[in-house]
Amino acid sequence: MEGIVSLRPATPRVSFHFPKFPSSRCSIPSILRSPMADRRICIRAQQSDSKDVSSTLSPVNESEENALKIKEWEVGRFQDEIAASQGIRIRRRPPTGPPLHYVGPFEFRIENEGNTPRNILEEIVWNKDVEVSHMKEKKPLFSLKKALDNAPPARDFVGALRASNLRTGLPGLIAEVKKASPSRGVLRENFDPVEIAQAYEKGGAACLSVLTDQKFFQGSFENLEAIRNAGVKCPLLCKEFIIDAWQIYYARTKGADAILLIAAILPDLDIRYMTKICKMLGLAALVEVHNEQEMDRILGIDGVELIGINNRDLETFKVDISNTKKLLEGKRGQMICERDIIIVGESGLFTPADIAYVQESGVKAVLVGESIVKKSDPAKGITELFGKDISCNFQ
Numbered sequence: 001m002e003g004i005v006s007l008r009p010a011t012p013r014v015s016f017h018f019p020k021f022p023s024s025r026c027s028i029p030s031i032l033r034s035p036m037a038d039r040r041i042c043i044r045a046q047q048s049d050s051k052d053v054s055s056t057l058s059p060v061n062e063s064e065e066n067a068l069k070i071k072e073w074e075v076g077r078f079q080d081e082i083a084a085s086q087g088i089r090i091r092r093r094p095p096t097g098p099p100l101h102y103v104g105p106f107e108f109r110i111e112n113e114g115n116t117p118r119n120i121l122e123e124i125v126w127n128k129d130v131e132v133s134h135m136k137e138k139k140p141l142f143s144l145k146k147a148l149d150n151a152p153p154a155r156d157f158v159g160a161l162r163a164s165n166l167r168t169g170l171p172g173l174i175a176e177v178k179k180a181s182p183s184r185g186v187l188r189e190n191f192d193p194v195e196i197a198q199a200y201e202k203g204g205a206a207c208l209s210v211l212t213d214q215k216f217f218q219g220s221f222e223n224l225e226a227i228r229n230a231g232v233k234c235p236l237l238c239k240e241f242i243i244d245a246w247q248i249y250y251a252r253t254k255g256a257d258a259i260l261l262i263a264a265i266l267p268d269l270d271i272r273y274m275t276k277i278c279k280m281l282g283l284a285a286l287v288e289v290h291n292e293q294e295m296d297r298i299l300g301i302d303g304v305e306l307i308g309i310n311n312r313d314l315e316t317f318k319v320d321i322s323n324t325k326k327l328l329e330g331k332r333g334q335m336i337c338e339r340d341i342i343i344v345g346e347s348g349l350f351t352p353a354d355i356a357y358v359q360e361s362g363v364k365a366v367l368v369g370e371s372i373v374k375k376s377d378p379a380k381g382i383t384e385l386f387g388k389d390i391s392c393n394f395q
């Protein structure tokens with residue numbers, strides 16, 4: 001939104017065509033935001049070499065600019081409305097008052113919610129929104145698409161989990177390269193991502209998860225790239241807060257084999273759209289849920305092969321591994337079996353008893369960070385976690 005305020009075309013060479021939305025009360029898919037945002041970047045790119053031209057702004061431009069701001073604001077409201085109707089509490093960006101000259105319903109004009117995030121997940125999402133819009137400016141989608149040709153080939157993430165489960169009779173392990181988290185602080189001081197990744201592979205991990213969020217998890221895309229380039233064979237999950245399809249392309253150019261889609265922040269239509277993009281790029285999508293409502297939403301989407309049940313509530317950080325069991329009971333578990341969906345038990349797993357508990361609940365894979373990354377030898381950490389050596393050498 002900030003960028004729009006500073007948009008000052010020197011000459012009226014840019015014309016805007018707004019999609020026609022019937023009324024400010026109706027719902028439109030949030031993915032419709034992307035063309036708008038892309039247009040914004042495009043316009044800014046066209047203007048990048050112009051001096052400060054604000055004084056030469058004609059009244060026509062001024063009203064076009066206001067119209068753009070109003071439409072973007074309305075689209076933002078539609079997005080939040082759709083999300084809320086699906087039980088999503090996380091708003092995509094801080095609420096702003098309606099733009100100047102807005103002539104919509106009166107209730108919008110007197111509303112003032114303030115711009116404090118309601119919880120940590122919302123704070124992460126708001127930060128990510130700003131971060132992604134800056135990254136998109138530097139590397140627009142067309143240049144990312146070109147970079148795809150030079151990316152290392154995508155490997156079979158789901159296949160690796162299935163094979164490991166068959167080989168060991170235990171859940172396939174996705175071992176997480178995680179330096180820190182907002183809830184636990186720094187987990188490992190001397191943190192060498194490649195060394196940790198190699199130890200995980202040696203210890204019998206089927207796949208790895210690499211956190212790429214810098215601000216809250218001290219991760220990076222450099223870590224992901226370095227692990228891939230070091231020749232680690234385990235397929236890699238890019239652990240990122242994805243809110244825009246652009247990030248999926250970016251992850252692929254950095255060597256990811258899978259990405260994470262979090263149901264608590266993405267409406268159904270985004271998940272449908274993004275899983276299709278993943279298929280197109282040869283990536284696996286791990287769709288993460290935390291409660292029954294999210295699980296039911298995801299089971300209503302065709303083509304989802306991999307669902308993660310997070311035992312940690314990302315809004316409060318409370319961890320409860322019985323969440324995995326709860327979400328797999330009854331009809332849901334049956335449906336998952338029939339469709340041959342792989343369930344990944346995520347977070348808070350520390351002991352062989354924890355692994356046995358989630359396995360009995362129906363998971364075929366687990367995602368583990370803290371308990372193994374903290375060990376001086378993460379390979380041994382895996383043996384301790386499973387209560388036996390699961391490395392390939394041993395079998």
Ligand SMILES: O=P(O)(O)OC[C@@H](O)[C@@H](O)c1c[nH]c2ccccc12
Nearest residue numbers: 310346347348349367368369370371
């Ligand atoms: O360190 P733990 O408790 O073993 O958790 C790992 C993983 O499940 C957790 O890092 C995670 C699950 N979903 C996420 C979404 C974003 C960031 C992190 C996560």
